[in-house]
Amino acid sequence: MIDRCGTGAGNCIDETKYQRVIKEACIKATDILRNGGCALDACEAAIIRLENCGYTNAGYGSNLCMDGSVQCDAAIMDGSSLNFGACTNVSRVKNPIQLARKICDAQSSPQLLELIPPMVLAGTGAERYADEVGCSLVDPAVLISPKAKFQFNHYKSKYDLVRGSRLGNSTTEATIAVPEPGNEVELSAALDTVGAVCVDGAGNTAAGCSSGGILLKVPGRVGQAATYGAGCWATDSDELSMATCTTGNGEHLMKTLLAREICNGAFNSDCAVTSLHRTFKQKFLDSPLLPRQQDLYAGALTLLYYPTQGTGEVLWSHTTKSFCIGYMATTHRVPKFVPSSLPTYSVPGRSCVVNGHNFHLRI
Numbered sequence: 001m002i003d004r005c006g007t008g009a010g011n012c013i014d015e016t017k018y019q020r021v022i023k024e025a026c027i028k029a030t031d032i033l034r035n036g037g038c039a040l041d042a043c044e045a046a047i048i049r050l051e052n053c054g055y056t057n058a059g060y061g062s063n064l065c066m067d068g069s070v071q072c073d074a075a076i077m078d079g080s081s082l083n084f085g086a087c088t089n090v091s092r093v094k095n096p097i098q099l100a101r102k103i104c105d106a107q108s109s110p111q112l113l114e115l116i117p118p119m120v121l122a123g124t125g126a127e128r129y130a131d132e133v134g135c136s137l138v139d140p141a142v143l144i145s146p147k148a149k150f151q152f153n154h155y156k157s158k159y160d161l162v163r164g165s166r167l168g169n170s171t172t173e174a175t176i177a178v179p180e181p182g183n184e185v186e187l188s189a190a191l192d193t194v195g196a197v198c199v200d201g202a203g204n205t206a207a208g209c210s211s212g213g214i215l216l217k218v219p220g221r222v223g224q225a226a227t228y229g230a231g232c233w234a235t236d237s238d239e240l241s242m243a244t245c246t247t248g249n250g251e252h253l254m255k256t257l258l259a260r261e262i263c264n265g266a267f268n269s270d271c272a273v274t275s276l277h278r279t280f281k282q283k284f285l286d287s288p289l290l291p292r293q294q295d296l297y298a299g300a301l302t303l304l305y306y307p308t309q310g311t312g313e314v315l316w317s318h319t320t321k322s323f324c325i326g327y328m329a330t331t332h333r334v335p336k337f338v339p340s341s342l343p344t345y346s347v348p349g350r351s352c353v354v355n356g357h358n359f360h361l362r363i
Helices: 015-034 039-052 096-106 123-132 146-166 187-191 250-256 258-267 272-285
Strands: 004-009 072-078 084-090 120-122 194-199 205-211 232-236 241-248 298-306 311-318 322-329 336-341 353-360
Touching: 015 039, 015 194, 015 322, 015 336, 039 072, 039 096, 039 194, 039 205, 072 096, 072 232, 084 096, 084 123, 096 120, 096 123, 096 205, 120 123, 194 241, 194 298, 205 241, 205 298, 232 258, 241 250, 241 258, 250 258, 250 272, 258 272, 258 298, 272 298, 272 311, 272 353, 311 322, 311 336, 336 353
Parallel strands: 084 120
Antiparallel strands: 004 194, 004 322, 072 084, 072 205, 194 205, 205 232, 232 241, 241 298, 298 311, 311 353, 322 336
């Protein structure tokens, strides 16, 4: 039996920081599959590892809001049942993806008086629910990493300088010490949302994602990681099962519902690579819903499985300069790490690249 899991992080400025944790996430997920766990179990476990590492913009290490607070989003989807669960604006949940999984599972649970279970929970209500269902709660300060604090201080100082000058403030850059960032605090690095896709031994898929949102976001802002059809999507059929997760500028991903568009496009195409490239081009880069004067950043990790053939594909696509992914099957001894980059002649935010790997699934 071969089961497969893929994990990814968005715009990876320093790939060496991501390689170890992405491989560890793949190993953790694959161990679950080897022991009979389902795709949802493996997907959740992989993202928990990514949330805990402190390098990425998810869980511990999430970007901070304009007021210096931390607010996280996460979602997970079950391809076999099409159940979806998400949480947003949570500050005390140690692993937001764990809460999203609880919400997803509850979609199939009978409710008293035939009440409809929630699909997305936010803020303090989500945190109360997390406590009720056994998720680990922490003080919000525990989720703020040194990296996130340094990024916040740097860009908040720059924001205050610009805002002060526009308001006629006499404050100048000479009177405020603004730290000089290294590569690891380039603003584009704040797009490194995490996600995972998986297919298990029964041929069922799952997809999930987790994010702290954009740096200096307005408190209360909801991102694509908690939005149905934008951050992740999974759906299984007799002909094709697939799962995808996205990263990038949340507002643009939400307007275009990119995750669902990727899956819809694949169902209507004979070539997954062509379909993915067409979706990124027509539904994202050239979308009439998005501003043409802005660079449009997005990335997606997509898994396709063809049940009648027992074959599948793991694909990655992005408009960002870089994109880190890893994948592993239960028959593999070690995971494969791929630091994907745009071709040198391509312009980040204006063009995309698609690549991938084929696999066989014996059931």
